[in-house]
Amino acid sequence: MSAECVFCKIARGEMGELLYEDDLSAAFADLNPQAPVHILVIPKVHAESLAHVEDEKLLGRLLAVANKLARERDLNGYRVVINTGKDGGQTVPHLHVHLLGGRTFGWPPG
Ligand code: 5GP
Numbered sequence: 001m002s003a004e005c006v007f008c009k010i011a012r013g014e015m016g017e018l019l020y021e022d023d024l025s026a027a028f029a030d031l032n033p034q035a036p037v038h039i040l041v042i043p044k045v046h047a048e049s050l051a052h053v054e055d056e057k058l059l060g061r062l063l064a065v066a067n068k069l070a071r072e073r074d075l076n077g078y079r080v081v082i083n084t085g086k087d088g089g090q091t092v093p094h095l096h097v098h099l100l101g102g103r104t105f106g107w108p109p110g
Pocket residue numbers: 006016028029030031032033040082083089090091092093
């Protein structure tokens with residue numbers, strides 16, 4: 001894990017509160033929520049983006065955790081987003097899955 005990376009610090013429990021963790025992943029509330037439910041699910045190991053990970057077990061786990069957290073919140077549908085790289089709108093260089101719910105979303109995204 002990177003010493004400087006904010007999401008690595010959060011995953012280690014050094015910053016803020018975790019909503020969920022297991023051997024591979026951690027989840028926490030987004031600092032600047034874009035929906036009533038806005039949770040980030042991340043790998044505990046540092047990886048810059050989706051484009052940097054080939055581990056299918058890890059990638060599957062991140063989606064399974066997003067699904068589990070959504071189910072626990074009894075949402076009427078939800079959206080999962082992985083912004084990847086500069087044009088993908090990624091601002092934090094540690095892979096994260098956005099779980100958004102509690103409102104209706106439009107398409108296409110901005
Ligand atoms: P991105 O634009 O990279 O897909 O999403 C980054 C997300 O991380 C944003 O929604 C932003 O609000 C959130 N974020 C940035 N820094 C922090 C932080 O220090 N703590 C938490 N909980 N969320 C953060």
